[in-house]
Amino acid sequence: MDIEKTIAAVTGGASGLGAAAVRNIIKKGGKAIILDLSEANGAGLAQELGDSALFVKTDVTSEESVSKALEKGVERFGSINTVINCAGIAIAQKVIGRKGIHELEAFTNVVMINLVGTFNVIRLAAQKMAGNGPNQDGERGVIINTASVAAFEGQIGQAAYSASKGGVVGMTLPIARELATKGIRVVSIAPGLFHTPMFDSLPEDARVSLGQTVPFPSRLGYPEEYAKLTESIITNPMLNGETIRLDGAIRMSPR
Numbered sequence: 001m002d003i004e005k006t007i008a009a010v011t012g013g014a015s016g017l018g019a020a021a022v023r024n025i026i027k028k029g030g031k032a033i034i035l036d037l038s039e040a041n042g043a044g045l046a047q048e049l050g051d052s053a054l055f056v057k058t059d060v061t062s063e064e065s066v067s068k069a070l071e072k073g074v075e076r077f078g079s080i081n082t083v084i085n086c087a088g089i090a091i092a093q094k095v096i097g098r099k100g101i102h103e104l105e106a107f108t109n110v111v112m113i114n115l116v117g118t119f120n121v122i123r124l125a126a127q128k129m130a131g132n133g134p135n136q137d138g139e140r141g142v143i144i145n146t147a148s149v150a151a152f153e154g155q156i157g158q159a160a161y162s163a164s165k166g167g168v169v170g171m172t173l174p175i176a177r178e179l180a181t182k183g184i185r186v187v188s189i190a191p192g193l194f195h196t197p198m199f200d201s202l203p204e205d206a207r208v209s210l211g212q213t214v215p216f217p218s219r220l221g222y223p224e225e226y227a228k229l230t231e232s233i234i235t236n237p238m239l240n241g242e243t244i245r246l247d248g249a250i251r252m253s254p255r
Contacts, residue, residue, distance in 0.1 A: 004029030020223030060117030192247025
């Protein structure tokens with residue numbers, strides 16, 4: 001798919017990896033619908049990027065909320081041919097910790113947002129993409145999900161987060177196989193340590209120390225590097241049904 005013809009719905013698109021993907025798509029001539037709960041960040045980014053961007057406050061776990069956001073995107077831009085799922089949360093809780101056992105509600109909340117929310121957007125967006133006219137390769141759409149290296153090497157305290165991201169990895173291939181008949185590709189990205197807002201609360205020396213655990217380059221990843229990979233996936237029709245690690249060759253230790 002040509003990047004300049006991309007009309008992407010980006011969840012979690014108001015900050016971090018999602019915002020970088022939005023900026024890159026619009027910079028290359030495409031359009032983006034920013035789906036996020038943060039009105040201040042989302043509206044501000046849309047205003048900054050102009051007519052090629054639209055912000056819609058969205059709860060990815062709600063069928064009604066996502067459906068309305070996608071409808072507004074279609075009304076504004078005519079169609080949607082790309083989804084980039086970046087909405088997600090992370091917590092650190094041990095199964096048996098100093099303050100007691102892992103809260104079931106906390107575990108459920110992470111899975112609902114990271115896994116169920118991702119699937120909710122996939123299913124509703126795929127329905128719309130299936131009605132798109134095919135391009136010269138027979139392609140109607142691209143869905144890009146965000147997993148994590150924690151899906152493979154979850155650390156102590158990451159039971160909920162790893163389970164949610166492992167679920168994203170696990171559903172990538174079966175959904176790609178099913179949607180292949182519709183001309184819709186499905187690919188997931190598993191980022192390693194990236195400098196996103198969740199790292200902003202850490203002191204600079206702590207961020208540097210974390211970055212040095214990455215074999216090469218020995219630093220935190222830049223959101224723009226994630227955005228570059230989303231562009232590669234969008235424009236390369238042979239990328240399908242795979243989870244791609246974007247991690248500088250890091251393999252996480254137990255803690």
